[in-house]
Amino acid sequence: MSSTTGDLAPGHEHDHHASYLTATKGVASWLFTLDHKRIGVMYLVAILTFFLIGGLAALGVRAELFTPEPDLFTGSQYNRWFTVHGAVMVFLVLVPSIPASLGNFFLPLMLGQKDVAFPRLNLLSFHIYILGALFLIYTLISGGVETGWTFYTPYSSTTDSSVISALMGAFTLGFSSILTGINFIVTIHKMRAPGMTWRKMPLFLWGTYATSLIQVLATPVIAVTLFLLMFERTFHIGIFDPALGGDPVLFQHFFWFYSHPVVYVMILPAFGVISETVSIHSRKHIFGYMAIAASSVAIAFIGFLVWGHHMFVSGQSELSGTIFSLITFGVAVPTAIKVFSWVGTMYGGAIRLNSVMLYTLAFLFIFTIGGLTGLFLAVLAVDVHMHDTYFVVAHFHYVMMGGTLMGFIAGIHHWWPKMTGKMYNEKLAKFGCLVVFTGFNLTFFTQFVMGARGMPRRYHEYLPEFQLWHQLSTIGAFTLAAGLFITLGYLLLSLKNGEKASKNPWGAKSLEWETESPPIEHNFVGQVVCDHGPYDFDEIDYSRG
Amino acid sequence: MTLASLLPFLAASEARAEGTFWMPEQASTFAEEVDWIYYFIYWIDVLFFFLVIGAMVYFAIRYRAKTGKERTSPLKGSHSLELAWSAIPGLILLSFFWFGFQTYMDMQVPPKDALNIRVTGQKWNWSFEYPDYGIRQGGDQGLVVPSGQPVMLTMSSVDVLHSFYIPDFRVKKDVVPNRYSTIWFEAKGTGDHQVFCTEYCGDDHSRMLTKVHVMEPAKFREWVRDNKADDGPVDGQSLFSSMGCIGCHSIDGSKLVGPSLKGKYGTDEQLTDGSTVAIDDNYIRESIMVPGAKVVAGYAPQMPPYQGRLNDEEVNALIDYIKTLK
Numbered sequence: 001m002s003s004t005t006g007d008l009a010p011g012h013e014h015d016h017h018a019s020y021l022t023a024t025k026g027v028a029s030w031l032f033t034l035d036h037k038r039i040g041v042m043y044l045v046a047i048l049t050f051f052l053i054g055g056l057a058a059l060g061v062r063a064e065l066f067t068p069e070p071d072l073f074t075g076s077q078y079n080r081w082f083t084v085h086g087a088v089m090v091f092l093v094l095v096p097s098i099p100a101s102l103g104n105f106f107l108p109l110m111l112g113q114k115d116v117a118f119p120r121l122n123l124l125s126f127h128i129y130i131l132g133a134l135f136l137i138y139t140l141i142s143g144g145v146e147t148g149w150t151f152y153t154p155y156s157s158t159t160d161s162s163v164i165s166a167l168m169g170a171f172t173l174g175f176s177s178i179l180t181g182i183n184f185i186v187t188i189h190k191m192r193a194p195g196m197t198w199r200k201m202p203l204f205l206w207g208t209y210a211t212s213l214i215q216v217l218a219t220p221v222i223a224v225t226l227f228l229l230m231f232e233r234t235f236h237i238g239i240f241d242p243a244l245g246g247d248p249v250l251f252q253h254f255f256w257f258y259s260h261p262v263v264y265v266m267i268l269p270a271f272g273v274i275s276e277t278v279s280i281h282s283r284k285h286i287f288g289y290m291a292i293a294a295s296s297v298a299i300a301f302i303g304f305l306v307w308g309h310h311m312f313v314s315g316q317s318e319l320s321g322t323i324f325s326l327i328t329f330g331v332a333v334p335t336a337i338k339v340f341s342w343v344g345t346m347y348g349g350a351i352r353l354n355s356v357m358l359y360t361l362a363f364l365f366i367f368t369i370g371g372l373t374g375l376f377l378a379v380l381a382v383d384v385h386m387h388d389t390y391f392v393v394a395h396f397h398y399v400m401m402g403g404t405l406m407g408f409i410a411g412i413h414h415w416w417p418k419m420t421g422k423m424y425n426e427k428l429a430k431f432g433c434l435v436v437f438t439g440f441n442l443t444f445f446t447q448f449v450m451g452a453r454g455m456p457r458r459y460h461e462y463l464p465e466f467q468l469w470h471q472l473s474t475i476g477a478f479t480l481a482a483g484l485f486i487t488l489g490y491l492l493l494s495l496k497n498g499e500k501a502s503k504n505p506w507g508a509k510s511l512e513w514e515t516e517s518p519p520i521e522h523n524f525v526g527q528v529v530c531d532h533g534p535y536d537f538d539e540i541d542y543s544r545g
Numbered sequence: 546m547t548l549a550s551l552l553p554f555l556a557a558s559e560a561r562a563e564g565t566f567w568m569p570e571q572a573s574t575f576a577e578e579v580d581w582i583y584y585f586i587y588w589i590d591v592l593f594f595f596l597v598i599g600a601m602v603y604f605a606i607r608y609r610a611k612t613g614k615e616r617t618s619p620l621k622g623s624h625s626l627e628l629a630w631s632a633i634p635g636l637i638l639l640s641f642f643w644f645g646f647q648t649y650m651d652m653q654v655p656p657k658d659a660l661n662i663r664v665t666g667q668k669w670n671w672s673f674e675y676p677d678y679g680i681r682q683g684g685d686q687g688l689v690v691p692s693g694q695p696v697m698l699t700m701s702s703v704d705v706l707h708s709f710y711i712p713d714f715r716v717k718k719d720v721v722p723n724r725y726s727t728i729w730f731e732a733k734g735t736g737d738h739q740v741f742c743t744e745y746c747g748d749d750h751s752r753m754l755t756k757v758h759v760m761e762p763a764k765f766r767e768w769v770r771d772n773k774a775d776d777g778p779v780d781g782q783s784l785f786s787s788m789g790c791i792g793c794h795s796i797d798g799s800k801l802v803g804p805s806l807k808g809k810y811g812t813d814e815q816l817t818d819g820s821t822v823a824i825d826d827n828y829i830r831e832s833i834m835v836p837g838a839k840v841v842a843g844y845a846p847q848m849p850p851y852q853g854r855l856n857d858e859e860v861n862a863l864i865d866y867i868k869t870l871k
């Protein structure tokens with residue numbers, strides 16, 4: 001048995017059986033590590049830090065909206081606050097969230113491998129991420145941007161705020177995503193443990209795989225678009241700005257051609273996490289493995305054909321609008337299949353209602369609302385009324401924040417023992433989950449109501465008739481923040497005095513649980529072989545037929 | 546909230562109808578149709594939500610592990626079930642699409658006899674022009690339309706994107722520079738309705754509001770008669786408000802997005818490039834037509850150009866008005 005506290009005499013060759021956390025020491029051993037686990041942990045820390053920044057910006061926005069009049073900010077300051085919130089949350093948090101942190105950490109482990117296919121590329125993608133983040137931080141310090149995270153032209157091509165550095169940030173971050181995507185695709189194709197066929201791959205990997213496909217195919221388009229916008233601003237050559245002879249609606253097409261698929265970059269990995277947690281903590285084989293795996297890939301592809309549903313009132317032709325509406329329903333079906341399959345998985349199980357499962361149930365609850373409310377927006381005539389109101393804001397927070405974030409938190413709780421070797425306080429975790437769930441729904445359900453009643457988004461001031469809903473939403477946002485701080489608190493505490501985690505505290509069957517907690521530096525001693533499916537639990541009673 | 550308020554289609558009527566829990570007042574012919582589709586989807590959504598989440602909660606309680614030693618079902622899937630839960634939602638979704646498509650097409654095709662009104666969006670004002678009557682107004686005056694008669698808006702922006710949204714009518718469309726977009730509607734009943742700008746357009750996006758005033762056709766004709774352009778002198782003060790100047794330039798000395806024009810005439814102005822100019826007729830004319838040519842120090846070049854939107858007579862009237870601001 002290898003030790004988890006393998007301290008070594010200085011000057012020695014390091015111990016290959018020591019935990020990855022302690023195998024080598026010093027800041028440089030982290031910043032320049034090629035170990036996918038350390039890179040995953042660094043991503044996790046960075047992503048959570050930006051989540052804090054983006055979250056504080058959201059609290060600023062919500063605090064301002066407590067009353068209809070301007071209280072804290074001028075219009076132009078308010079616009080900077082919501083832009084920071086959106087841009088940080090999308091580019092620095094949601095896009096990398098699960099794949100870059102949990103994906104990096106667990107993809108090789110779940111495949112029974114020692115690392116990803118290209119460890120150096122992996123490190124490079126982290127460094128590029130930090131570089132991109134620095135551009136965005138510079139943007140903040142140099143006065144901020146007020147274009148919204150969507151950078152719509154011609155506003156973004158004419159305003160005199162720090163648009164260029166913000167675009168550079170988003171542009172750079174794109175490369176980080178592309179590199180991670182390529183790395184994961186190659187790793188999954190080429191480096192599965194002996195015996196691990198595609199059909200024996202844990203569904204988390206299917207989710208990550210579909211995500212990587214989108215990242216590689218869609219990100220170059222946004223990179224080119226942002227580049228064109230920088231080009232236009234710098235050299236005054238008309239591309240999107242009508243004053244220079246450009247077409248502002250073209251920008252929207254380009255932008256959503258990337259940004260719609262990217263919502264699947266955010267959500268597919270969360271689907272992957274939920275497929276793991278719902279099965280493992282119900283002690284039952286996942287229901288409809290192939291349907292879940294195939295629907296991830298189907299969503300990834302159909303997701304490329306629906307961008308125009310963000311533009312039903314933009315002035316695009318009626319024919320395009322109609323086609324985009326129709327195809328959009330085509331994405332709804334595979335998504336529905338997943339939800340049904342997860343609930344089906346619980347049937348006949350032995351469900352442990354621990355915090356991981358509670359977050360999983362919270363995910364299902366919230367994501368179902370997010371999905372069902374998306375249907376209103378896919379329907380042409382109803383979207384005309386709802387577009388650019390708080391209804392849309394509420395919908396995408398239910399999907400992105402509720403879906404991706406609940407999935408992310410579920411995943412962090414599920415894999416925390418493996419990543420850190422420590423168990424957290426389960427009682428506090430359940431309590432935190434309850435607070436997060438309540439706060440979340442209070443924040444965003446109220447936004448459906450005011451949105452349907454006509455409250456436009458990105459408003460610094462509003463009509464008094466919406467005040468009640470805005471106030472409830474603000475109270476919800478602070479509750480949600482409290483819940484997240486509780487969560488952060490007990491997780492950090494567990495590092496200090498958490499109970500030591502066993503190799504496989506959940507009785508899971510995928511390969512990451514076959515190594516130590518935390519894993520040894522090179523993941524496994526010798527070559528692991530995969531001789532069972534990831535959901536063939538010991539409790540399953542095959543005699544029941 | 547009563548059941549009837551959730552089921553508005555039970556109470557369709559000729560006049561404008563009260564709002565429901567979810568939707569605002571119904572004040573156009575589209576409102577009723579859109580709300581019908583909204584509630585149709587809403588109830589199917591509610592049903593599915595309770596089926597799915599109900600099953601989830603039931604399973605979580607029913608199959609909760611107590612001893613930790615329970616044996617579990619070997620079920621791995623069911624093709625017939627999977628087929629059913631793909632096909633049934635698929636068909637329901639097609640019906641959603643179809644209803645939404647039909648009403649949307651109605652919204653896109655204005656009747657031939659619609660009253661034409663031009664709408665101009667600019668940072669941060671809506672102005673309206675009635676080409677048939679030579680009426681032009683904006684600012685707080687809002688949009689005046691007759692009830693029970695189709696009205697078509699042909700809209701365009703002079704700066705960034707805006708979006709014209711009347712929640713009570715359930716209509717919205719982006720207003721784009723260098724391009725015309727259209728909306729049509731037929732208002733029901735009489736009274737005032739809120740107009741919002743729903744495409745983010747900068748500092749005062751949330752103040753880019755106005756009202757639609759719906760009048761009986763007879764009263765509308767009267768309004769037209771009273772406001773029809775006579776060939777009398779152009780009034781600088783009313784242009785100053787209808788063209789949106791008032792939103793960015795105060796006349797009492799307070800600083801808004803642009804400098805106050807109180808007591809400006811005849812003084813010297815510091816420009817961003819460090820030079821100074823005398824504020825005379827020529828400078829004001831240039832400031833209005835091509836504001837980017839000379840930008841006042843301490844201000845961003847936010848002012849939209851009025852080149853092509855104001856004729857000589859109107860510019861003169863504005864200059865004369867600015868002279869009177871002491």
Ligand SMILES: [Cu+2]
Nearest residue numbers: 707742746753
């Ligand atoms: Cu606007």
Ligand SMILES: [Cu+2]
Nearest residue numbers: 742744746750
């Ligand atoms: Cu606006």
